[in-house]
Amino acid sequence: MKIFSAEQIRACDAYTIHASGIRSIDLMERAAVKAVEWLTARFDTNTLFVVLCGAGNNGGDGLAITRLLHRQGYGAKAFLLKHAEHFSADCFANLQRLQQTGTDLVELLSQGMFITDIPPHIIIIDAILGTGLNRPVEGWLADFIRHVNQLPNRKVAIDTPSGLPADTVPVKEAAVVQVKETLSFQFYKRSFLHPEGGRFAGDVHILDINLDSSFISSTHTSYETIDDVRQWYEPRNPFAHKGTFGSALMIGGSYGMIGAIALATHAVLRSGAGKVRALIPQCGYEIMQTAIPEAMCATSGEGCLTEIGGWEGMQAIGIGPGIGTDPTTVEAFTSFLEACKQPLVIDADALNILAKHADLLGKIPAGSVLTPHPKEFERMFGAVPDSMAQVEHARAQAMRYNISIVLKGHHTAVITPEGACWYNLTGNAGMATGGSGDVLCGLIAGLMAQGYEPDVAAIMGVYVHGKAGDLAAAALSQEAMIAGDIINYLGNVFLEIADGRFL
Known part of the structure; x- marks a missing residue:
């Protein structure tokens, strides 16, 4: 609308x-x-x-x-x-x-x-x-x-x-x-x-x-609400195979923060990506293989990532959940940005690394999707007087760097590289819980893996994420729901979209 x-x-x-x-x-x-x-x-x-x-x-x-x-x-x-x-x-x-x-x-x-x-x-x-x-x-x-x-x-x-x-x-x-x-x-x-x-x-x-x-x-x-994602939804070809729906790589995790990358990886799988791999430090290997057996797993470093490789040939790459800001990880992230030219989904501590190293902003691949909450955005791009001014600032930065920005909040604003702003109407206060953002990161990456353009993946991902949160809250209460519950209700949302019942 x-x-x-x-x-x-x-x-x-x-x-x-x-x-x-x-x-x-x-x-x-x-x-x-x-x-x-x-x-x-x-x-x-x-x-x-x-x-x-x-x-x-x-x-x-x-x-x-x-x-x-x-x-x-x-x-x-x-x-x-x-x-x-x-x-x-x-x-x-x-x-x-x-x-x-x-x-x-x-x-x-x-x-x-x-x-x-x-x-x-x-x-x-x-x-x-x-x-x-x-x-x-x-x-x-x-x-x-x-x-x-x-x-x-x-x-x-x-x-x-x-x-x-x-x-x-x-x-x-x-x-x-x-x-x-x-x-x-x-x-x-x-x-x-x-x-x-x-x-x-x-x-x-x-x-x-x-x-x-x-x-x-x-x-x-330049402003619309997200209230009908069927215009972008692509039903599955019954003769398709797992390669049809793309390969996604999720990069993140550090000692004590493996749960973040596990949630993101699980969300990629539940979004419909055909093949999913996680790149994590060695300390999280057994956790990931046990918790998410459907995902392949590679390691780098012991307690934090020291190298980022294996991304070639991937249709989508998400980076940041639980990755930390260890100097060796910062160095690996910097080298990765210099080498990778395909759109990324950048979240969490990867955003904080960008905030501390402003020279890296110009190295973000065109078409990438950044998913900051207001404080993360402020650390990257500076403070403004109010939330509407922040959206306008985000529009300027999205056009400047040719990226999409998902500015998270009660009505998350998805800003496209053209400066269009899409306000999301789904979601609730129960989603203000640890790991919710990691799920969103994985969901957007999973949609990109299936061939959705990055800005469309961001718009759809934000809507589906919020709607799954609404279903979870209706079943469990806003107080009791956790990030994993959002993942558990993604399938219900995709069923609604496919049937048109959510309208």
């Missing part, structure tokens, strides 16, 4: 109005109907709603929602905040419609007024400010939002939480309504996908209001 900026969303609205031959208030009504459908599907008619409306079009949505809820037998009342000198045309029109339905259904709040004594069981709908916000909220309106946040009521935002910018993260201490759910029309707002903004939006639900599909398909954006 494409992620449009606030300006692009306004253009899409305008194009839809023109192409469909409808009025802007008709599109507003369409959005209100979809929001009310969502609300009435979840709350029975005994539910009471307070709808907070602003003077702009988001407030018009709220007024229309109040009217539609009332018509369906729900108790609903709107409070219209006069925070601007004039109401927008559609907001004013919906105010008149609501007043015609019942004068007691709406109350105007002037500057300095607040709402009090709202029983905690009443649902508060936030329709004060929309995506047109271009500066932090100030004055009475900021105080009003902070007052609303102190109320214990369940809160639902219409399109976006009031005070939250669409295209940037909010400034520190910004006044933003904190809600349990956000009903976003047609698109994700980019700020929802970053921790600084997402913490206000709660669970985001996308409501399709039938904006013009030709505008959406023809309008460029």
Whole structure:
């Protein structure tokens, strides 16, 4: 799904109005109907709603929602905040419609007024400010939002939480309504996908209001969500053999860290690679041969890797899980980068070696996939003010070095060499456990071994990894799941993708 900026969303609205031959208030009504459908599907008619409306079009949505809820037998009342000198045309029109339905259904709040004594069981709908916000909220309106946040009521935002910018993260201490759910029309707002903004939006639900599909398909954006990987999925040829699905080499491990490379190697196998080999230090040989009998095993060094060889002829190479930063390993890694020209999957301590030896960044083979978490990225490429700035910095580095960067987080961002950014929507907090990243490294390498382009392998790998984590958490709980559980559920995800059931 494409992620449009606030300006692009306004253009899409305008194009839809023109192409469909409808009025802007008709599109507003369409959005209100979809929001009310969502609300009435979840709350029975005994539910009471307070709808907070602003003077702009988001407030018009709220007024229309109040009217539609009332018509369906729900108790609903709107409070219209006069925070601007004039109401927008559609907001004013919906105010008149609501007043015609019942004068007691709406109350105007002037500057300095607040709402009090709202029983905690009443649902508060936030329709004060929309995506047109271009500066932090100030004055009475900021105080009003902070007052609303102190109320214990369940809160639902219409399109976006009031005070939250669409295209940037909010400034520190910004006044933003904190809600349990956000009903976003047609698109994700980019700020929802970053921790600084997402913490206000709660669970985001996308409501399709039938904006013009030709505008959406023809309008460029560098940002998308990963929500359908079938476009890349290649079903297996029944006449294939193990050589058809490629050979993968996983390089890593050191004394006390053999588990990391074992998890990565196991993930390669579960991703579908035909033949898998692990290059590890001698101290991990028996562990690997016992734990992962399906993988071939070669050794170098005793407690850490001292040479990296045997990679020629491999369709995919992953390096880093458990590899450590011993000087002899650093030397071996440096020599390997100078010799190897095919795309790699680089993770964990291999990233830390790159951070300590910046001259090696220019030696990373084109097309490689780097999988840092935010701190690892910062050590390699420098600090930035916030997570959205970090994604922009990652886009610049991906284009500079012709690599893909998997910037791990709640909504992992996959950055391609062209600067495209794909936000992942699968995964959960239970995956914040040791070894989860090693599994991802192996999964991406396994997909590359089967012939998927590195950037596609990264996008698919991140989606499958997160989805397997979701299935594991559903079965075991977020608290109890471990990295090996993610591997155990990879097969379920591939079954869903092959059958199309995950949609």
